[in-house]
Amino acid sequence: MALRQWAADTNKDLLWLHVAQHIATAEQFWLQLHDALSSHLGLPNMPPDDPDFSVSPISHLTALLKDATPFTLILEDFHWVQGTGVAHGLLRLLKSAPELSNVITARSALAIEQAQISGYLDLRAVGPTQLQFSPEEALEFHAGTVLEPISNQLNERLLGKPTLHKAARRASEEPRQPTVDFADDVIHKVSAVMHREIVASLDQWMDEEVGAFMAATLNLMHFDLDLVRVVAPDGDVAAYILLMEEIGFLESRDSSGTTLYEYPTVFKDILSTLLSTGISACRSATLAAAAAHEFDRESYLPAFVYALDNNDFRLGSSVLVRSGLDLLFDPTQEFSAALKKIPNTQIVKYPLLALTLGVIYIADKRTRFKGLEYFALALTSSKLQGKSLPPEEKLAVNLAQAVSLRLTGQFKLAAASARSGLKDLAELPLTDRDQLGIFESIALGHWGLSLLFVGDFSAATRALHLAVSTGERFGSRQATFFATALLAYRYAVDGDLQTAAKYAEVAQATQPDMPAVELYQQTPLNMALALIELGKLNPDAAATHLDKVISETSTSEFWGQLRVIESRIELLRGHAGMAAGRLELALLNKKELPALNPVDANEVAVVRAELLMAGGNATGAQSALSKLPAKSVARTVAQARVRLGMGRPGEVVELLGGPLRFTSLRQALEAQILLTVARLHLQPAALVRADIERISSSISVLENQWPLVMLSEPDLHLLLMSAQELGVPWPHADVLPRGLLPHALSMITLTPRERSILGTLVETGDRAEIARLHFVSVNTVKSQLRSLYKKLGVASREEALLIAHQEHLLKP
Known part of the structure; x- marks a missing residue:
């Protein structure tokens, strides 16, 4: 043998x-x-x-x-x-x-x-x-029996123990409960057998001290010797653990050099029933002692679970703060399971808990609206809090308020809350700030993001730099990474791609190699990297970065910027029509998406105009720009771009010649380019030499070629030839794109029938009435309206009449 x-x-x-x-x-x-x-x-x-x-x-x-x-x-x-x-x-x-x-x-x-x-x-x-049985052995053992289809499920729940599998075989021969899942029925019967065997053997191994030890430890998720000595200080706990292991009631595993013990579920359920009176008697004291002990040694997940199991929600909130919100990334789902059990009557008292539950729900588009409900609850909760709160809770309330306002679309209020939080933080004594630890860095990061979304780059930059330094001081790579990634994103959106690249490099070097860095946290960095490649006019490299996070468009508050970058990648590839279709489809589902922040809302309107310009539709581009606030600089600059494409340089000078308060470096550079090209059409190049030098220098310093993309080929040629004639060096002139825009944009020319239909729209929007007045069917009117709206680049009667007024289309 x-x-x-x-x-x-x-x-x-x-x-x-x-x-x-x-x-x-x-x-x-x-x-x-x-x-x-x-x-x-x-x-x-x-x-x-x-x-x-x-x-x-x-x-x-x-x-x-x-x-x-x-x-x-x-x-x-x-x-x-x-x-x-x-x-x-x-x-x-x-x-x-x-x-x-x-x-x-x-x-x-x-x-x-x-x-x-x-x-x-x-x-x-x-x-x-x-x-012990492997899954394959369990399958072989049950082959040919009614348990074969559920052998793997049974093996997991029976801990691979052959004796329990044999009991399951016997249990499967008993009459089945028709209303109960088969696997649950078998496990219940096996548990009943084990229950009887354990009861029969109690006298052999359990005395009063062992019973007290078990009653205390059965309240716990898992434990080591130190924790047991806290919750069950009487008796020889090491001997009790050894006894439980030898009987088979306890299993052990190594965790970072510490041996952790836990009761297998099948035995825990039985023992909990047998010792229910003792467990109930010591439950509150055990959970309180366990939560405090785990909190003191920074084992935040069990501390949080024990605190909530003991209805100590204030301690649970404190644990969440001290963990730096790292519990949000718990892969075991124990954190979210504990959080979801809190009744609303309690969670309304603790804004950070409500906010965290909202974050968990909003990450899944199937539960996004439930997440919004919890954000509203967090706002309500923050208003119920008194002003004389400890620093830790005051910071938590402010963070909950700022993030909840942001995620419910109240961006200006969110930014105001962020500014208030920064002010309160600056007034805290250093000893109190030391107690906040990583949570301070997380709060600063989210305040910075709230400020970015309203275009307050200066205040956002201060908050994010503080977030980085605080994260580094307390050794949180995750908090440091997120804040550094947001800085890279901040400079990329601003147009300073050289600085953005420096922060992106630092963020990549500090990115933790762990599952906890979820897609949401990676999104700002990948968007920054995509924008950097767009500035180099490299759409394929930009798409590589965007592909990693484009799935976020269904749930992320960054979805607007993600779509803008996607559209500009396709525009640079020469696929403006495809990009326009994708963008319109996304905007049709706008109500199902997170609120669009002001900066991204402006960018979406501008990129829609750019795509229409690439198709030669100046009227449609102007219609898209009508969505922007009337006096916004973004609208003025974009309108100037359309006017230049239509060959109206004088109007460009009129729009951009006065003082303007630009919201970003890229916007300022775009305006300078448009104004300079317009002047080159009207006066000798020598008179605008200083402007050409300024443009060349800015492009070189910012490492950003994108502002040149939306020039027609004749305008781009005029600018480059003027620079060459004047001896002004031009960075990377060889890589500039050609032919993305038509040589000249044109206004819409309507057919007599379209002009007649448009004139009727002034009087009525009723299709049946329009059909009667024009002696055609309602279906014909529908078709003619679709064609007219498409030509005008609009989606409604009101928008059509606005464009008709702006472009003088109603004049005979």
């Missing part, structure tokens, strides 16, 4: 132990093993002198093996061993006794169970990890 052949070939010191068929209990097995080990080690073959050997044999056997010459134990016919905890005990023995190099059993866990059913005795050597 393979086992015998291996034994003959190996040079290992071997101890063979044939498990006798009469072995019926775990105690008898451990006694037989004790005798075999004593004989192998040359010790007197005497019964163990430890009175607790039957309860805790592993520690005794470990001591017996201490300093022995290493050897290998071979167990034959292990399948005769009955009773719980033997397989787990063997694993513990391997871990605690290095002298015992391996355990080789006569058959795997699967083979052991098959032997008990079929009597098939084909021996094979296996390692200790095979004392």
